[in-house]
Amino acid sequence: MAERPRALFAMTPQNVPLVFPPELLARLRACTDVDPALVAQDFTVPRVRETLARTEILITGWGCPRLDPAALDAAPRLRAVLHAAGSVKGFAGPEVWRRGIAVSSAAAANALPVAEYALAMILLAGKDVFALRDRMRERRAVPYDGLLPGVGNHGRRVGVVGASRTGRRLIELLRPHDLAVALADPYVDAPEAARLGVPLLPLDDLLRTCDVVSLHAPQTAETHRLLGARELALMPTGSVLINTARGALVDPEALVAELRTGRLSAVLDVTDPEPLPADSPLYGLPNAFVTPHLAGSLGNEVARLGRVVVEEAERLASGGALLHTVDPGTLERTA
Structure with a gap:
């Protein structure tokens, strides 16, 4: 039997049993030599450095310390970083790829929720x-008589801003519904939009013509204050802005x-600043529905991220190729 590659966890320790519940941890330990009791939060700790010297696979997650040159x-034997979360920008810089280390991310799995x-x-x-709902609470009665004009999802126009993993997944999820979906993304051309099954519009045209605008662009210098x-x-009166990307986009x-003014409504899972200060007017505006950055993987959903990492580790251990590699060439314009 081939020797299992040495692996090391690098994340907030409390997250390990959540991301890797018993069944997944058993699979991970079957294909790697990993100690779940040793979790690196600081690469300068002597015991961590001793293990790092023999580590071939680094299993990272939220709270991973930065992979600086030191x-x-x-970690001279390190050949792969498997990230049980989305973006790797917070801890992995160009030096990782310059040293020929492969980086994989569970970003596609995190895009689903x-x-x-x-x-x-x-x-x-x-x-x-x-x-x-608010009107019904206030009146303690049915808040309308008969049918409401302007309400309903039949033919509603939805604009998706950003063909990120989440934006593409949303387009898939919208497909069975009776909606007209359009996309705005400067890095997507018409043939690619056709493959996604949506028309491609300039951002201004999308904003002018859609009843709902859902933001899925990454936070970069280019997208700062995109709206x-x-x-x-430009958004029509009565339209809705949904932001699950980053607060700085708006x-x-x-x-x-x-x-x-009451002209628009907003559903905001992310804000700028985040968290909102106690005196933010968004708490009191009736047309602002604000949630505490919960759209991404939470609760039982984080095990989906662990499953992606375990499957990647199994591929590596059997001599296979990683399926969810991060492309350093597109890192600057991705989340």
């Missing part, structure tokens, strides 16, 4: 659920100003 020097959240909010917003006062003013002062 840490990499201490975000896309599910966005889908749910699109459908609920189309039925005006949030406003009608400011000018862009928000100018918060411009958004509050628009919401105060």
Whole structure:
């Protein structure tokens, strides 16, 4: 039997049993030599450095310390980083790839719950659920008589901003519904949009023509304040903005100003700043539905991330290739 490659956890220790429940941990230990009691939060700790010197696979997650040159020097046998979360930008720099170390991420798995959240909010917003719930609470009675014009999801126009993993997954989830979906993304051309099954629009045109706009672009210098006062003013009266990406994509002062007019509504799982200060007007605006950054993997969903990593480790241990590698060439414009 071939010797199992040495692996080391590098994340917040409390996350290990959540991301790798017993069944997954057993599979991981079957294909790697890993000690679940040793979790690196600091690569300078002597016991960690001793293990790092023999480590071939680093299993990372939220709370992973930065892989700086000193840490990499201490891991001469390291050949793969398997990240049980989304973005690797917070801890992995160009030096990792320069040393020929493969990097894999569970970002595609983390995209699913975000896309599910966005889908749910699109459908609920189309039925005006949030406003009608508040009115029903206030009146202690049915808040309308007969059918409500303008409410419903039949033919509603949905604009997806960003063909990220989450944006693409959302497009898939929207497909069975009776909605008209469009995409805005400067890195996607018309043939690729056709393969996704959606028309490609310039951002301004998407904002002007969609009833719901869902943001799925990464946070970069290019997307900072992607939606400011000018862009928000393009959105039709009665339309809804959904942000599950990053708060910095939207100018918060411009958004509050628009919401105060009552012209737009917003569903915000991310904000800028985050968390919101106690005096933020978003808490009190009736047309702002704010949730505490919960769209991504939480609770039993984080085990899905662990499963991706275990499957990648099994591939490596059997001499196979990684399936979810991170492309350093696109890292600057991805999440």
